[in-house]
Amino acid sequence: MDIAAWLSGLGLAKYATIFAKNEITPEVLPHLSDADLEALGLPMGPRKLVLAAIAGLGNADMRDPKPVAGSTPRVEAERRQLTVMFVDLVGSTALSSQLDPEEMAEVIGKYQNAVAGEITRVDGHVAKFMGDGVLAYFGWPRAHEDEAERAVRAGLAITAAVAKLVTPANEPLGARVGIATGLVVVGDLVGEGAAQEAAVVGETPNLAARLQSLAEVGCVVVAGPTRRLLGELFELVDLGTHDLKGFAHPVQAWRVVGASLAEGRFEALHGMRLTALVGRDQELAALLECWRRAKAGRGQVALLSGEPGIGKSRIAIALRERLRGEECVSLRYHGSPYHTNSALFPVLEQLRRAAGFEHEDTPEVKLTKLEALLALAVPDPKSAMPLIAEHLAIPTSGQYPPSRGCTGTEKGEDISDADRPARGPCGQAAGAHDGRGCSLVRSHKPRTVRSRRRSDRTAAGAARCYLSA
Secondary structure, X not given: OXXXXXXXXOOOHHHXXXXXXXXOOOOOHHHOOHXXXXXXXXXXXXXXXXXXXXXXXXXXXXXXXXXXXXOOOOOOOXXXXXXXXXXXXXXXXXXXXXXXXXXXXXXXXXXXXXXXXXXXXXXXXXXXXXXXXXXXXXXXXXXXXXXXXXXXXXXXXXXXXXXXXXXXXXXXXXXXXXXXXXXXXXXXXXXXXXXXEEEEEOOHHHHHHHHHHHOOOOOEEEEHHHHHHHOOOEEXXXXXXXXXXXXXXXXXXEEEEEEOOOOOHHHHHHOOOOOOOOOOHHHHHHHHHHHHHHHOOOOEEEEEEOOOOOXXXXXXXXXXXXXXXXXOOOOXXXXXXXXXXXXXXXXXXXXXXHHOOOOOOOHHHHHHHHHHHHHOOOOOHHHHHHHHHHHOOOOOOXXXXXXXXXXXXXHOOOHHXXXXXXXXXXXXXXXXXXXXXXXXXXXXXXXXXXXXXXXXXXXXXXXXXXXXX
């Protein structure tokens, strides 16, 4: 294993000399900690990249014999669909003429760290730092089912993070982002030593670079194929077609405004194009039985468990359709892999949807909408406004009396206990509404499905449905 080539593949070729001076060999890599990398002089972003890459190395990678001097380790190239992001620091040329080289290097370093941090947060790959430009891949070397969404979320986070950075003259920085998706050949190593990198062959990287030139400061622009993969997950503005250098035909471009207020991820990706529900009569019957018991005054919890893509969300939608004629209030809460550090994210998103928040709403408008929503539930909404507005990150400017505060238990609980329906928060929710006709359905993606039974009763007032292909 060539350490220099490995660092180059991470876009960190400039640190190869540091690793060589400190005799960092492949055998040493698994023992490196964040503190060790900091002592070597690596900033936060590169440290996170190196640690993530080390975690992905197998024992075989560590045991590989060192290549013969002068030889280049070969990685087999492969054809795959890739989402490519190109980030540009706006006004960097003018900035370099105003700042001392050392000051400019510090600004570029902070900018690169901010960009790399947001890319790695969604498991993207920083392919190359090019001064004020950053090239990133989503879909290689690790692939996910939602690469386009990850790229756009990273792009929005990057523009927000860079906007918080300032120059030594206290002037804010700005970035613009271009994102494109298409077929490429990736994995071929080009160059030698510290200049070696994994090349991507295809028009997608060029398209991403051209698209960022169309973006305004702080904006993200995507190509047509990327837009189709996003569905209705984001609000987008059609920028029309543009003649881009190097492309024979006009290219359709879209500007990303922000995350949409779609009620659920399933609807955002599939819209109303739902196929007929086939072979799930037994599971649907079990859920309808839970509802019948709930109407009789016994709170119910149902857990839909199965591998991703097997139809859990589709069954939940079918249940709502069957209950459309019933006198009931339906509330939906959706977890997100992008907000794992926010236990209350599902609740806060439901409140935003219920209040009808829009991206262009001012804090005053949001407070008015929120107060109108709370007035439907509590006699004195003003008493609840400070705490809820704080969680929704809406400044109140002191127009409401301070909240009395609450304990961590009152603020929220870890829903992971819901896998034990009768004892976790979900079971407590059903129990709290016992006698009021409350039924709670939760979908769940287990690491391993423990049973293939189609449904069973796990505890009093709780049902578990295992979904199999």
